[in-house]
Amino acid sequence: MIITTSKPFEEVLKELEGEQKVFIVGCGSCATTCETGGEPQVAEMKAKLEAEGKTVTGTVVYEEVCHELNTKRKFRENKEAVEAAEGFLVMCCGAGVQSVREATDKPVHPACNTMFLGNIVRHGHFVEKCSLCGDCVLEDFGAICPVTRCHKGILNGPCGGTDEGKCETDKEKDCGWTLIYNQLEKMGKLDRFRRIYGLKNWQANMKPGRVIFERKGGGE
Amino acid sequence: MTVLIKEHAKPSIQEILEAGKFLVTGEIGPPKGTDLEEMIEHINLLKDKVHAMNITDNQSSVMRYPSLGTAILIKELGGEPTLQVTCRDRNRLAIEADLLFAYTRGIRSVLCLTGDSIPVGDHKDAKGVFDLESVQLLQLIRNLEEGRDSGGNELKGGVKFFKGAIVTPEAVPIEPQMIKFEKKIEAGAQFFQTQAVYDMDNFKRFMERARKINDKVYICCGLVLLTSPGQIKYMNNNVPGVFVPENLAREMEDAPKEERLNTGIRIMARQIRQLIDEKICDGVHIMAIGKEDVVPRILEEAGVDITKM
Numbered sequence: 001m002i003i004t005t006s007k008p009f010e011e012v013l014k015e016l017e018g019e020q021k022v023f024i025v026g027c028g029s030c031a032t033t034c035e036t037g038g039e040p041q042v043a044e045m046k047a048k049l050e051a052e053g054k055t056v057t058g059t060v061v062y063e064e065v066c067h068e069l070n071t072k073r074k075f076r077e078n079k080e081a082v083e084a085a086e087g088f089l090v091m092c093c094g095a096g097v098q099s100v101r102e103a104t105d106k107p108v109h110p111a112c113n114t115m116f117l118g119n120i121v122r123h124g125h126f127v128e129k130c131s132l133c134g135d136c137v138l139e140d141f142g143a144i145c146p147v148t149r150c151h152k153g154i155l156n157g158p159c160g161g162t163d164e165g166k167c168e169t170d171k172e173k174d175c176g177w178t179l180i181y182n183q184l185e186k187m188g189k190l191d192r193f194r195r196i197y198g199l200k201n202w203q204a205n206m207k208p209g210r211v212i213f214e215r216k217g218g219g220e
Numbered sequence: 221m222t223v224l225i226k227e228h229a230k231p232s233i234q235e236i237l238e239a240g241k242f243l244v245t246g247e248i249g250p251p252k253g254t255d256l257e258e259m260i261e262h263i264n265l266l267k268d269k270v271h272a273m274n275i276t277d278n279q280s281s282v283m284r285y286p287s288l289g290t291a292i293l294i295k296e297l298g299g300e301p302t303l304q305v306t307c308r309d310r311n312r313l314a315i316e317a318d319l320l321f322a323y324t325r326g327i328r329s330v331l332c333l334t335g336d337s338i339p340v341g342d343h344k345d346a347k348g349v350f351d352l353e354s355v356q357l358l359q360l361i362r363n364l365e366e367g368r369d370s371g372g373n374e375l376k377g378g379v380k381f382f383k384g385a386i387v388t389p390e391a392v393p394i395e396p397q398m399i400k401f402e403k404k405i406e407a408g409a410q411f412f413q414t415q416a417v418y419d420m421d422n423f424k425r426f427m428e429r430a431r432k433i434n435d436k437v438y439i440c441c442g443l444v445l446l447t448s449p450g451q452i453k454y455m456n457n458n459v460p461g462v463f464v465p466e467n468l469a470r471e472m473e474d475a476p477k478e479e480r481l482n483t484g485i486r487i488m489a490r491q492i493r494q495l496i497d498e499k500i501c502d503g504v505h506i507m508a509i510g511k512e513d514v515v516p517r518i519l520e521e522a523g524v525d526i527t528k529m
């Protein structure tokens with residue numbers, strides 16, 4: 001799931017400066033779980049903008065704003081309100097914001113900061129465990145990602161800053177390398193830790209990433 | 221015209237260690253800015269008192285005059301530099317290019333570090349590079365020595381360095397640290413400088429462990445000058461893998477304010493003497509952190525004169 005946080009309302013207002021009529025897009029998927037762009041947050045945003053004297057021409061919340069065809073369809077379904085709007089406020093991740101960009105040439109504004117691909121630990125508590133490197137090395141590290149869970153993303157063991165299982169950057173954060181060590185030890189696989197890991201291919205997912213699957217089936 | 225420096229004012233630390241001598245090294249922390257006067261003073265003060273000087277590389281993620289530039293300066297002033305290279309600020313291309321340059325300017329010893337994280341420093345919004353880390357850096361240098369860059373391309377003229385790394389004897393937990401120590405040796409480390417050590421009994425135990433893993437690699441004990449009870453408290457609470465034992469903390473507390481620096485000097489001199497007399501390790505690396513001017517006094521009090529060793 002893509003983890004987002006809400007931008008301060010003042011920042012959102014600044015983005016919308018000079019636009020009187022606004023259409024709000026929320027996302028029924030990740031941003032609903034993060035409570036940054038679900039139905040309640042969209043309603044709240046609408047009320048706050050109206051209190052600031054803006055006109056909200058319409059709102060829509062649907063699954064996967066990042067789905068570009070879907071977004072275009074939703075815009076057609078809300079044609080009138082969309083056409084009346086001078087700008088769009090998108091309450092979800094940056095992918096969703098840019099999906100809206102594909103559907104209109106009018107100003108499009110992000111209402112959230114997009115943080116990371118996150119795991120849900122429990123309600124409202126998210127942590128990053130994979131940073132989408134394109135060349136997954138989990139197999140060698142007891143299924144704990146050194147690229148992500150070590151602040152430096154290093155591959156041959158803890159740095160000198162590790163201390164009693166915590167990271168030098170933040171005493172509240174686990175040292176990823178201590179987690180990996182403990183896991184491999186538990187599994188009797190410390191030989192994996194002993195092995196020197198060579199330079200990583202950081203271009204496995206050359207930005208901007210693109211994957212096109214060949215269509216399967218449908219004859220020869 | 222040949223630009224490759226082959227004449228050296230001083231023996232290399234490799235030559236000192238291989239001759240079986242106790243290695244004494246110091247450290248230079250470059251300034252923030254271009255006023256090099258004080259640093260040059262320190263270099264001149266130390267260059268004949270220690271075998272070599274490490275130059276820190278944007279230490280603690282604080283931007284400073286570069287380690288490479290300072291290493292060359294030390295060379296020009298007739299001293300012997302050990303170039304510290306971290307992986308925080310440069311990717312593999314930049315590091316390789318710097319190493320080619322360093323070699324042509326007569327730099328013979330390189331200490332390979334991963335580098336502190338960005339948030340601990342003074343450019344907190346910067347992007348940390350960490351394209352590689354200490355073990356891979358050692359490997360990368362070995363590849364350069366074999367005439368290849370890390371892209372697998374052949375070099376026209378290679379490098380040769382005495383390669384060093386860091387180990388933290390008091391790391392908690394110690395096991396991953398010892399495995400990494402072993403990996404660094406496998407990757408090409410020929411000498412080690414330790415993180416600051418204060419408890420000599422602990423250090424002796426570490427040395428036993430390290431010698432069991434490898435009894436050929438050179439290990440130099442890192443010592444940081446103690447200067448006040450506040451500094452001791454700070455290090456105990458904030459510097460990973462550094463522990464100042466009770467008795468030393470008390471010795472500092474009991475000293476009157478004007479005697480603190482002298483107390484720190486006395487403590488370090490005593491430790492250096494012990495390292496030498498009990499043949500605990502192969503050398504000492506003195507980190508005076510801003511008080512480089514007292515290093516000659518420390519050595520004098522320890523009865524160490526490198527010209528007579």
Ligand code: SF4
Nearest residue numbers: 130131133136137145
């Ligand atoms: S190795 Fe790469 S793909 Fe695998 S979990 Fe880590 S970041 Fe994600």
Ligand code: SF4
Nearest residue numbers: 150159167168175176
């Ligand atoms: S303390 Fe651990 S998690 Fe933090 S940077 Fe060092 S090795 Fe990585």
